[in-house]
Amino acid sequence: MDSAETYQQLCNYVRESALLHSAASVLEWEEQTYMPPAAGEYRSDQLSLLATMSHERATAPQVGEWLDTLADSDLATDPANPASAVVRELRRSYDRQTKLPLKLVAALARATSRGQQVWTEARKENDFAKFAPYLAEIIKLKREEADAVGYTGCRYDALLDDYEPHATAAEVGPVLKSLGESLVPIVAAISESSQKPNSEIFNRDYPIDMQTSFGQAVATQMGFDFRSGRLDVTAHPFCTTLGPHDVRLTTRFDTTDLRPGFFSILHEAGHGLYEQGLPSEDYGLPTGESVSLGIHESQSRMWEILVGLSRPFWNHFYPKLQDAFPQSLADTPLEEFYFAINESTPSLIRVEADEATYNLHILIRFELEVALLEGDLDVDALPAAWNEKYRKYLGIDPPNDAMGVMQDVHWSAGMLGYFPTYSLGNLYAAQFFAQAHEDLGDLDGQIARGEFAPLLDWLHTNIHQHGQRYPASELVQRITGRPLSSEALLKHLKDKFGELYRL
Structure with a gap:
């Protein structure tokens, strides 16, 4: 043969x-x-x-x-x-x-x-006590998995490698720590600024049926094909692919705040666009699958944050949003709305965190995961350790475990090693987006006109169509001509929040 x-x-x-x-x-x-x-x-x-x-x-x-x-x-x-x-x-x-x-x-x-x-x-x-024995069993089994697979550094490497191939705790840990340290002065300057947005905008009436229809319309305009996908509601938003031409998005809604539902739709639609951009004829093969969780997260964070929280995006969509929610937003100027959706303040919930503080949430989870797997932290002590780190890094104290240690689905699903890919995704996204600006020229103008095809085509050509042909580090080098760094992300954050908060 x-x-x-x-x-x-x-x-x-x-x-x-x-x-x-x-x-x-x-x-x-x-x-x-x-x-x-x-x-x-x-x-x-x-x-x-x-x-x-x-x-x-x-x-x-x-x-x-x-x-x-x-x-x-x-x-x-x-x-x-x-x-x-x-x-x-x-x-x-x-x-x-x-x-x-x-x-x-x-x-x-x-x-x-x-x-x-x-x-x-x-x-x-x-009721964390109800969940604790199940989590303890999962942690025990994940330790067994790491030991079975093998590692050269620490147990965490064996699990991280499953989501971000070739990455190690020794490499990722310092990157997260350094990024967090770079963000501290930005977050501090924002907190001390006299400029404050009108957050009351997000304590108004936003009917779920209108949130759903508006979110689906925006996702469609971005390029998500609902003939090959659908949107449903769940406790924790996610995107999953059930087969070729079958990509499922989920979100959760708040009737007084449109941000959780809408931006979860953008985030999961970003994942969905990647899945729909992979070669369907190669489904099941590496060439029909995503490169890594970090690269996958770069797609969702790009659409959610770099596009969806940008001024050009809302120059196009805000009049449509006002039409959808006239009683809540008809008298609110665009600039007031734009500042409000980009408010930066330490918060409890990772999925609702702003750009400036988000990576601190990831650093907290990374440190706790390593401690759990290495046996330095018992499950019963996890809530207290969680609360201590939130005080240390974000200066806030979770009022209960539902809003604290139990807010994410990942550990219950055995997804230890997953969280660092979120910060890697932010870093990849910023570097890719900066390159897209160079390559596409008037990207801001295209977004302001509601023209998303050029960006989606760029992503498809440079990332989606290749599947796993190139490892993440090589893909970044091929697209941007340089290795991954925090330069693009930190520049974006300093420019954006410097303008908003007059830093």
């Missing part, structure tokens, strides 16, 4: 495996949106079975034999051939998966499914 035939057999097999993953994704999405609470135990068993089946296929000896056969072939060694990325990333995944015992995979699927269900209940009831 020649290498071309071997490669085709491998691809066919991986595409079949993707059917199992997509079936699990349907169940996970429905679990977070429409599933009745009493169905939780059985759903955990369903997901555990599918995870077991997927793991068995992913670690089948035949896969290793195909990869061994292709290792030295022209398909695998020619960097100009997309097949080389497929073989490289499948090898990487195979090596990782074969280190995980099947029993552990099933246990993690069951524990995280049930953990998310209990987290939802415990958060509503503000």
Whole structure:
């Protein structure tokens, strides 16, 4: 059998495996949106079975034999051939998966499914004690996963690598710490400024049906195709792909504040645009999947923050927003609204944090995750440790655990190592957006006219269409001509908030 035939057999097999993953994704999405609470135990068993089946296929000896056969072939060694990325990333995944015992995979699927269900209940009831034993079990299993996969630095590296390939705590930690230190004087200057926005704007009546229709209309204009996607409501907003041409967005609404619902839609639509921009014919293969969680987050943060919180964006959309909510916004000038949506102040909730303080929320979670995995922090002590860090970094004290340690779904889903990708996403987004300005010329003018196709086409050409062909660090270098740095993000923040707060 020649290498071309071997490669085709491998691809066919991986595409079949993707059917199992997509079936699990349907169940996970429905679990977070429409599933009745009493169905939780059985759903955990369903997901555990599918995870077991997927793991068995992913670690089948035949896969290793195909990869061994292709290792030295022209398909695998020619960097100009997309097949080389497929073989490289499948090898990487195979090596990782074969280190995980099947029993552990099933246990993690069951524990995280049930953990998310209990987290939802415990958060509503503000009862961390109810959630604690489930989280403790998840932490124990994630330690086992890290030990099984192996690492050279610390346990955290094994889990971070699953979301941001090749990244380590030793590299990410100092970057987050340095970024946080750079933001401190900006945040302090903002707090001391006499300029204050009218936040009362977001204590008015914003009916959910109008929020939904306006958010969907904006997402459509950005380029999200609702023929291949939909929007639903959940406790914690997310985007998931259930298969080719099936991208699901979720959000949550506040009837007196349009920001949580609207900007969650923009954020998740940014993820969705990336998913819809990936080559559908390669679904299930590395060339049809995103590069990393950091790169994925760069897409959502770009649309939510760099586009959605910009003056050009609201030059176009604010009259439409006033038409949608005339009783609340008809008499509010654009500049007053623009300042209000860009208000910067230390806050409790990560997903509602402003640009200047957001990365401090990530630094807090990163430090706590490392401590949990290394055994330096017990789950029972987590709420107190959380509150202490919020006082240290943001100068605020969470009033309860629902608004504190239980605000994010990630730990209940076993997603330890995920949070740093949010800050990496901010850094990637700023650097990409600065390059898009250079390449597209009048990007601000295009956005002000509601013309988003040029930016979306630029993202598709430079990022989306490549799938995992280039690792994140190489992708950034290819697009911007320089390695990742905080320069673009800090310049953006200083320019924007300097103008708003007259710093």
